[in-house]
Amino acid sequence: MSLPEKSVVHGSKARLQDLPSIDKLLRLPAVQTAVHAHGHTLVTTQARAMLDSLRTQAMNGELDIDAVQEEALSSSLAERIERMLSPRMRRVVNLTGTVIHTNLGRAVLPEAAVRHLVAMMEGPNNLEYDLDTGSRGDRDSIVEGLLCEITGAQAATVVNNNAAAVLLSIAALAGGREVIVSRGELVEIGGAFRMPDVMASAGARMVEVGTTNRTHLADYERAITAQTAMLMKVHTSNYAIEGFTSAVPESQLAGLARERRLVLNSDLGSGSLIDLGKYGLPKEPTPQEKLADGCGVVTFSGDKLLGGPQAGLIVGEREFIQKIRKFPMKRALRLSKLPLAALEATLTLYLQPELLTRDLPTLRWLTRPLAQIEAIAQDLLEPLHTVLSPRYAVALASMSSQVGSGSLPVDRLPSVGLAIAPVLPGKRGIGSALETLLAALRSLPQPIIGRITDDKLYLDCRCLDNVRVVTVQLDRLKELLA
Numbered sequence: 001m002s003l004p005e006k007s008v009v010h011g012s013k014a015r016l017q018d019l020p021s022i023d024k025l026l027r028l029p030a031v032q033t034a035v036h037a038h039g040h041t042l043v044t045t046q047a048r049a050m051l052d053s054l055r056t057q058a059m060n061g062e063l064d065i066d067a068v069q070e071e072a073l074s075s076s077l078a079e080r081i082e083r084m085l086s087p088r089m090r091r092v093v094n095l096t097g098t099v100i101h102t103n104l105g106r107a108v109l110p111e112a113a114v115r116h117l118v119a120m121m122e123g124p125n126n127l128e129y130d131l132d133t134g135s136r137g138d139r140d141s142i143v144e145g146l147l148c149e150i151t152g153a154q155a156a157t158v159v160n161n162n163a164a165a166v167l168l169s170i171a172a173l174a175g176g177r178e179v180i181v182s183r184g185e186l187v188e189i190g191g192a193f194r195m196p197d198v199m200a201s202a203g204a205r206m207v208e209v210g211t212t213n214r215t216h217l218a219d220y221e222r223a224i225t226a227q228t229a230m231l232m233k234v235h236t237s238n239y240a241i242e243g244f245t246s247a248v249p250e251s252q253l254a255g256l257a258r259e260r261r262l263v264l265n266s267d268l269g270s271g272s273l274i275d276l277g278k279y280g281l282p283k284e285p286t287p288q289e290k291l292a293d294g295c296g297v298v299t300f301s302g303d304k305l306l307g308g309p310q311a312g313l314i315v316g317e318r319e320f321i322q323k324i325r326k327f328p329m330k331r332a333l334r335l336s337k338l339p340l341a342a343l344e345a346t347l348t349l350y351l352q353p354e355l356l357t358r359d360l361p362t363l364r365w366l367t368r369p370l371a372q373i374e375a376i377a378q379d380l381l382e383p384l385h386t387v388l389s390p391r392y393a394v395a396l397a398s399m400s401s402q403v404g405s406g407s408l409p410v411d412r413l414p415s416v417g418l419a420i421a422p423v424l425p426g427k428r429g430i431g432s433a434l435e436t437l438l439a440a441l442r443s444l445p446q447p448i449i450g451r452i453t454d455d456k457l458y459l460d461c462r463c464l465d466n467v468r469v470v471t472v473q474l475d476r477l478k479e480l481l482a
Helices: 022-026 029-038 040-059 070-085 111-121 141-151 162-174 195-201 217-223 250-259 287-293 318-326 329-333 337-349 353-359 361-366 370-388 430-442 474-481
Strands: 155-159 178-182 188-190 205-209 228-234 263-269 297-301 312-316 392-401 413-422 451-453 456-460
Touching (some): 022 040, 029 040, 029 070, 040 070, 111 337, 141 155, 141 287, 141 312, 141 337, 155 162, 155 318, 155 329, 162 178, 162 195, 162 228, 162 263, 162 318, 162 329, 178 195, 178 217, 195 205, 205 217, 217 250, 228 250, 250 263, 250 287, 287 297, 297 318, 312 318, 318 329, 337 353, 370 392, 370 413, 370 474, 413 430, 430 456, 430 474
Parallel strands (some): 178 228, 263 297
Antiparallel strands (some): 297 312, 413 456, 451 456
């Protein structure tokens, strides 16, 4: 093999002719081992890409001769293969203080949902097969009974997220006609997906009534025409208007909707199925309450306060749900077997509400006692101080958590965590020192995500169940910071 001799002077630059051909590289013993482990296609593709990169470096006079030795080539190729096979989606440690963090996957599934999901994925299941009759079934039936039992609805259906639930309900029940909505409720759901855009996409004509801060029942009454099909209420879960405000509750709109034979559709967004006030949290409206108020259709999310997988849940009167279920768009928005399995198991937990703070991670973290959070932070203080000292100072600190994902946006939850500050003689260099630490934490086998405020890195311990997921990685953190 014509690879460079081992006796070459270290530090000298490699030439193009020092690079092996792809065939010779693939015959190296270590590379042959990789071929047996990963297959010829992947190893060859990565070997070509590596040689192309080395060739460019050699042409620019930037390639050290050491990099083209047999051991170095084999090692570099192994690293490329490992990077290619490593999952892009990884589990992280959420120490941001945001319980339902959109960028970190929103709600964490309860253990029961994970077990059920895995069991259903490991083999065939009755997704659309009726075990009682032996005939074709309806996938909605997997969760419809649970949703009706929990909310008191006559019927229910599910789609892949709440934006889809809103879109589908409007398209099926008001497509080509008018939908009346208060100007104060024209929210942006997220990702620039705004309520006016949803209306247009659903083929409905939006009619705005009232003003940004005040809307009255008479505003709705005056706007109704022969073309009106729906009165729309949107819970402004991702912002709040304070001061001189007025809005018409569903309980008042329901009578108007019945009188004029219109659909009253209420979008709750965050989707709490329980009274959070019982746990000392700010009150959020529930589907049960809106149905009791007389709403014909209520939509809400599965992966926010409900604590389950991404899903859009639609509950309400049987007549309306049937129309939604039969609308052609429903098939394009339906849930697959993975989120359906997780949703079923999550909803089942609500049949035992006394156990929710134990079994549902979202509610457990939202209701976690301050003393418990402080004890977790205290357990983490000394191990982190040992690793980060003397470059960084670590101290116990009071902080504020938030619910997240647009739920209860102005409310904060008292919490405790660790505040980490660079030890420097002045302000200069604080930003780069914090970025260095953040990058190291993100590079851990299970990345740790915190937040920077006031020239400090804050690690909020509200969502940390076991300090070991942090402490077991501290030796690696020390290496990354060395």
